[in-house]
Amino acid sequence: MxxxxxxxxxxxxxxxxxxxxxxxxxxxxxxxxxxxxxxxxxxxxxxxxxxxxxxxxxxxxxxxxxxxxxxxxxxxxxxxxxxxxxxxxxxxxxxxxxxxxxxxxxxxxxxxxxxxxxxxxxxxxxLFNQLMRLGQQTARERVVHLILELHERLGWVGLTRDDRFAMPLTPDVLADALGLSVVHVNRALQQLRTDGLLDVGDGTVALLKPEQLQDIAKWTSLSGTLKQ
Amino acid sequence: MxxxxxxxxxxxxxxxxxxxxxxxxxxxxxxxxxxxxxxxxxxxxxxxxxxxxxxxxxxxxxxxxxxxxxxxxxxxxxxxxxxxxxxxxxxxxxxxxxxxxxxxxxxxxxxxxxxxxxxxxxxxxxLFNQLMRLGQQTARERVVHLILELHERLGWVGLTRDDRFAMPLTPDVLADALGLSVVHVNRALQQLRTDGLLDVGDGTVALLKPEQLQDIAKWTSLSGTLKQ
DNA sequence: CGACGAGTTGAACTTTGTCAAGCTTCGTGG
DNA sequence: CCACGAAGCTTGACAAAGTTCAACTCGTCG
CATH class of the missing domain: 2.60.120.10 (Jelly Rolls)
Incomplete structure (x- = not known):
């Protein structure tokens, strides 16, 4: 069983x-x-x-x-x-x-x-996370929030390694998910990159400063609420 | 039974x-x-x-x-x-x-x-309607879309009369629902009013030109999908 | 080598948010 | 009964965020 x-x-x-x-x-x-x-x-x-x-x-x-x-x-x-x-x-x-x-x-x-x-x-x-992103957050926050969500979910099934994971999303998919234009998603990513907060490129993401990222996105772990 | x-x-x-x-x-x-x-x-x-x-x-x-x-x-x-x-x-x-x-x-x-x-x-x-509003629509579209949704739902329980219904929502509640600032919600409402499309005020809404409103918001009836 | 497409950047424009002031409304206390 | 203050709604002017369009880079493929 x-x-x-x-x-x-x-x-x-x-x-x-x-x-x-x-x-x-x-x-x-x-x-x-x-x-x-x-x-x-x-x-x-x-x-x-x-x-x-x-x-x-x-x-x-x-x-x-x-x-x-x-x-x-x-x-x-x-x-x-x-x-x-x-x-x-x-x-x-x-x-x-x-x-x-x-x-x-x-x-x-x-x-x-x-x-x-x-x-x-x-x-x-x-779905509620998605709603909060679209309704309440700025581009920068949305991008980070989504990435943290994906990171947590992928962690559950063993698809992360050291705050790094594969993210096979093209910018325009990201844009459609975040309710932003492709260009603006890129700008946000670019800035996060130059801020040294994360490293995105070529299908993978690395969270360089996880705590700071969680701060930016007001992230709260899903497992917390799920555990009961 | x-x-x-x-x-x-x-x-x-x-x-x-x-x-x-x-x-x-x-x-x-x-x-x-x-x-x-x-x-x-x-x-x-x-x-x-x-x-x-x-x-x-x-x-x-x-x-x-x-x-x-x-x-x-x-x-x-x-x-x-x-x-x-x-x-x-x-x-x-x-x-x-x-x-x-x-x-x-x-x-x-x-x-x-x-x-x-x-x-x-x-x-x-x-919930999906709400997501589409927040992710894809402009302020004007969101306002109209939400009002049409409320109109349809209230119609089901007999709380509408001639494209008119009671909407006991303060502007800031509307703003929090639509992911907009209070001021901007007002702007949108104001413009819809001056365009002669709807009449909002004092807790009631009247759809003056329903078809045109449905057009603006790209509204699709819920009962269509529910009837199956 | 050139053409193409995806990704990126810059600049002008549009939409939306913020702040501050004015306007109601309404309840209270003189 | 009226003046007052407080709170909420509305409006205007400006600032910030986001979009659009166009140009540019850089691999890839013919």
Missing amino acids: LLLAPISLSAARPELWQDLPDPQHHASQQDLCTADALSPSRLIVAGWACRCCSHADKRRQILGFLLPGDFVGRVLLPDLPLPYGVVALTALKTVSARPLVEAAANPDSAALARAVRLTAHLDDLL | LLLAPISLSAARPELWQDLPDPQHHASQQDLCTADALSPSRLIVAGWACRCCSHADKRRQILGFLLPGDFVGRVLLPDLPLPYGVVALTALKTVSARPLVEAAANPDSAALARAVRLTAHLDDLL
Whole structure:
């Protein structure tokens, strides 16, 4: 039987969900799910994706990023159409999450059921973070805040090393996520670089002064709230 | 047995949820639930409230408004702490939603269970609307978009008349919801007024040219997506 | 070698925020 | 009943933040 870490599916040890059935590969830019369709019940094993609302006039808003260990779609409302699309940002590997979801329905596996619920809770938290960024923060703060969020989430699944991680996001994806123009995202990054706070380039990020960055972004750890 | 409209709890006919037990009254500005506490399982019968994240340095972001018929907290995760607070914006009357939630768990009442799930779905939709406003829209667009959203939601529970409704929001509440400064919200409202598009004042709003407003805000009806 | 595209920079412009002053409204106390 | 002060709403002028457009760099690929 599966044993999960107490935080969420994302935080379960990778070896647990990498062996789920029906592995599939998706090319970068491919839709995993279009808006208003039923979302597949799948888990991301490798690669990055995003939830994304494209409103007609070529403006699009990225609602959040999906990282290895994350659920595609909504765990608790699998039967309702997704109000957003899910798009692969890199080459992607996913597996079926059905065994997990079905096992969670079994009254015996309370821990798994709890992990599923915590996953939904985490989704909410991430969405609120996103809202706070867009509604309250300046460009500089938003960039740092998002990077810290990604850093924490990737840490859960062992994808960071020494405050450094791979971030396969093009500037325009970043811009769509932060509600800023590409140019301005670049400016903010540039300044953070010259301030010696972080080192971004070529698909990787290094947090040079983590405490100072947390200060700038008013960051509060997610695991704090998730632990209960 | 309760019969609900096919959209959500909000859209159920008011006479159905006004008779739920344990009515309570709350003063304006009172907290219905503080952040990180368990949310009460209650329904709003009269008055407005909001979900609201107050981050230390006196910036606060309103995540969304709660109107008559709305659930306080999250229907699907009643056992996890709310990541935001709920605050009354006017004098408020609430009732216990327990009978509804318990009835929904009964396998006989599939329609009610569906309504509960649609309520959660609607919450998501509203949150995404809010994200799109904050991330993609200009001040003018945001104001109009929010007003159209409120108009539609209030329409569901019979609180509109001829494109006119009561909106008991002070400018600073509006500002916190839209991620704008009070002054700028006023500017936007003022211009909409002089453009003859809407008439705001003294707690009521009138949509003078609905189609034009929908155009400005790129509004798409919620019931469209909810009907499925 | 040149053309292309992604990433970066600079400068003008637009949108939004800030500050300060004026205007209501409303409740209070003389 | 009226004057007063306080608080909230509104407006104007200026400052700051962000956007747009265009030019420039620098690898990569033909």
